[in-house]
Amino acid sequence: MSTVLITLVLYFLFAFTVGTVKKNHGLVDIAWGMGFVVSGLAALFTHEITVVKLLGFGMMLIWGLRLSIYLFIRNWGKTEDKRYTDMRKRWVKHPYLYSFLNVYALQGVLLFLINQPYYQLAFLTDPQLSLLSYFSIFFWVIGFIFEVLGDKQLSDFRKNPENKGKLITSGLWSITRHPNYFGEALMWWSMAAYSVSVGAPIAVLLSALLITLFLRYVSGVPLLEKKYKDREDFKIYAKNTSVFIPWFKGNK
Known part of the structure; x- marks a missing residue:
């Protein structure tokens, strides 16, 4: 685990340096997904590599790479997100220290906690697949479809000039107001279930709960x-469409 921690510290120090040079701490959003991949590699190559572990790493790799590439295409070269601009105004004193602690170090800690399903999987000795493992992979694919297709539908909708100022309410967006976030949560629950199915502590399910709570409420x-x-x-859309879990109508 020490290798993972050292990797995360070095990785987010690098991300902090890039964000500081570019004067855009919003770039940490791009670094977020790749952080799972980089620290996952550190865990993978410091322990015995098996097919079961590679399957788990593959799920995490696809999620992390896709997210970082998607955000890179969308955000690179653009002005800093308003969230981070507002933070800068509060960091008049010691701006470098505050930005590192409140943006990069915080995300590093969250990443470490959320990626526990994979870390614990990587540390196992001779893990074996079970029926639950296959169900977990199946639901991970469902979550991946929701996240990718939801993002694509939104991107295509926004590219159409006729939709300027309108809300997307078609496709997956007709059964949940946030199909991409729902898909991401489902993927993490599936990854956690996969880890448990091959011998990881059941406590790793708390990692899936953590990212779900962040996506849904923070x-x-x-x-x-x-x-x-x-x-x-x-308001009309919210009244007739589930906020998160598909098909359950209403704004609760």
């Missing part, structure tokens, strides 16, 4: 819901 859903909450079309 960093994902609330920020977007707040942006649109006063719009009449959004």
Whole structure:
């Protein structure tokens, strides 16, 4: 585990340096997904490598790479996100220290906690697949489809000039207001279940719970819901469409 921790510290120091030079701490969002991959590699190559571990690493690798590439294409070269710009205004004294601790170190700690399903899997000796393992992979694929297709549908919708100022309410967005976040949560529950199915401590399910709570109540859903909450079309949309879990209508 010490190798993983050292890797994360060095990785986020590098991300902090890039963000400081570019004067854009929003770039940490791009670094987030790759951080799972880099620290996962550190865990993988410091222990015995097996097919079972590679399957788990593959799920995490695909999720992390896709997220970082998606955010890189969307955010690289653009101005700093308002969230981080507002933070800068509060960091007049010791801006470098505060930005490192409140942005990069915090994300490093969260990453370490959320990626426990894979770390614990990597540390196992001769893990074996079970029926639950195959179910976990199946539901991971479902989650991946929700995340990727949800992002693509939103991107295509925004590219159409006729949709300027409108809300997307079609496709996966007709059964959940946040299909991409739901998909991400499902993928992490699936990865945690996969780890448990091959011998990891059941406590790794807490990692899936942690990222789900963050997506649903902290960093994902609330920020977007707040942006649109006063719009009449959004109120109608929210009344008829589940906020998170597909098909269950209403805004609860």
